[in-house]
Amino acid sequence: MNISKKIVVLGHFGVGKTSLIRRFVENSFSNDYRVSIGVHILKKKVEVSVDETVSLIIWDLEGTDNIAAIRQSYLLGTHGVIYVFDVTRPITFQAIEEDLTALKSKVRNVPMKVVGNKLDMVVEEEVKKVLLENKISFDYLTSAKTGDKVNDLFEQLAKMLTLDAKQI
Amino acid sequence: MNENDKIQILKDILFAEDSVYIEKIAHRIENLENTINDKQKFSSKVDPIILQQLEEFKTSIPITLGPTITATLKAEINKNKDEVVDALFPILGKMIKKYIAHEIKMLSEKINRQLSFQDKVKSWFGSSSRKQEIINELVESHIEQVLLIEKESGLLKASYSITETIDEEMISGMLTAIKHFVEDAFGKKNQNLELIDYELYHIHLQSFNDYYIAVILSGHYTTQAKDKVQNLIFDFFEKFTQTEGYRTLDTENINQQLALNFRHEHL
Numbered sequence: 001m002n003i004s005k006k007i008v009v010l011g012h013f014g015v016g017k018t019s020l021i022r023r024f025v026e027n028s029f030s031n032d033y034r035v036s037i038g039v040h041i042l043k044k045k046v047e048v049s050v051d052e053t054v055s056l057i058i059w060d061l062e063g064t065d066n067i068a069a070i071r072q073s074y075l076l077g078t079h080g081v082i083y084v085f086d087v088t089r090p091i092t093f094q095a096i097e098e099d100l101t102a103l104k105s106k107v108r109n110v111p112m113k114v115v116g117n118k119l120d121m122v123v124e125e126e127v128k129k130v131l132l133e134n135k136i137s138f139d140y141l142t143s144a145k146t147g148d149k150v151n152d153l154f155e156q157l158a159k160m161l162t163l164d165a166k167q168i
Numbered sequence: 169m170n171e172n173d174k175i176q177i178l179k180d181i182l183f184a185e186d187s188v189y190i191e192k193i194a195h196r197i198e199n200l201e202n203t204i205n206d207k208q209k210f211s212s213k214v215d216p217i218i219l220q221q222l223e224e225f226k227t228s229i230p231i232t233l234g235p236t237i238t239a240t241l242k243a244e245i246n247k248n249k250d251e252v253v254d255a256l257f258p259i260l261g262k263m264i265k266k267y268i269a270h271e272i273k274m275l276s277e278k279i280n281r282q283l284s285f286q287d288k289v290k291s292w293f294g295s296s297s298r299k300q301e302i303i304n305e306l307v308e309s310h311i312e313q314v315l316l317i318e319k320e321s322g323l324l325k326a327s328y329s330i331t332e333t334i335d336e337e338m339i340s341g342m343l344t345a346i347k348h349f350v351e352d353a354f355g356k357k358n359q360n361l362e363l364i365d366y367e368l369y370h371i372h373l374q375s376f377n378d379y380y381i382a383v384i385l386s387g388h389y390t391t392q393a394k395d396k397v398q399n400l401i402f403d404f405f406e407k408f409t410q411t412e413g414y415r416t417l418d419t420e421n422i423n424q425q426l427a428l429n430f431r432h433e434h435l
Binding site for chain 2: 004005006037038039041042043055057059071073074076077078079
């Protein structure tokens with residue numbers, strides 16, 4: 001059985017959203033579209049069990065410093081959200097609480113994963129300590145460069161979406 | 169004369185009037201029984217009463233039951249708004265199309281009346297008209313692909329295709345993103361992007377409540393072809409929404425419906 005789910009990937013400018021997705025997906029249109037209309041669509045089939053696959057239709061939204069100003073129409077009908085920040089630039093996660101609150105008001109009741117990217121550029125323990133001190137909770141720390149935890153992130157989200165679909 | 173006979177004589181004296189009265193009652197009951205058992209007689213008595221009640225009922229319905237019926241209908245429509253809109257959309261669409269077609273026909277007839285006889289002769293026998301006809305035949309439009317897409321998420325619900333293209337799910341996502349972008353850009357509520365043109369390809373978009381249909385066409389997309397595509401879309405969507413549990417239908421089933429509706433159609 002195959003089901004299709006829409007997921008949206010967003011975050012501030014330059015946090016590595018596109019690189020993160022490219023690590024996971026090979027199948028995509030030219031990235032020029034994101035420059036033109038602010039979104040780039042990609043697709044990846046994920047096998048969640050022997051007889052079950054999920055087609056993730058990934059909407060890679062252009063980076064913005066104002067999450068509250070994200071085009072509402074691009075978030076319509078979303079089944080899951082990945083919020084990415086850059087562990088090397090505190091400016092991308094300092095206001096994470098407000099960003100997530102704004103996001104949750106736009107996209108209700110869907111699984112949301114918070115991801116700190118560019119882990120290859122820092123010492124993991126130090127980053128975790130900083131995030132803990134600033135009371136910033138996250139689901140994954142990834143590296144688009146080395147591929148660390150990238151597949152885990154998408155595959156776990158795919159599994160959650162399958163469970164959601166079954167509950168419906 | 170025994171005791172019983174004496175009592176009987178006493179009864180006859182005392183209840184003489186009552187016995188006449190009882191007899192009368194018995195007679196009336198017998199008459200009533202006859203009337204009830206005889207259908208014709210019974211109906212002659214009862215029918216006028218029922219008819220009068222019915223007449224009163226008819227006039228009193230709007231006052232007594234009207235508000236209840238209206239409230240129930242309103243509640244039902246509110247509860248199943250999407251289904252109502254989906255069911256009405258193709259019908260209203262057809263009505264509007266019919267009206268516009270009628271108006272255009274009237275306009276065309278008016279223009280024809282105003283054309284001079286010479287113009288008409290030129291148009292009928294002129295070689296340029298024939299050339300145009302041949303060109304039109306050569307570049308007539310063909311349906312290449314039909315996509316049924318969820319309006320909000322952009323997820324592909326079903327498709328019909330005669331040519332191999334890149335991933336249809338990604339096309340659906342991109343089309344939806346473009347549609348959202350254009351509709352947002354002009355900031356007009358309830359207005360939908362209807363046509364995308366590129367060279368000799370055209371994407372006709374028809375929006376409904378929860379879904380939209382994208383028909384990808386090649387060739388010269390004339391008004392006549394557009395009219396036919398719209399009819400095909402409305403016909404399909406009407407049949408689709410009339411199917412029991414259409415929102416939960418499996419893709420394979422809808423793909424077949426799409427193919428049945430759109431294949432072999434010459435525009």
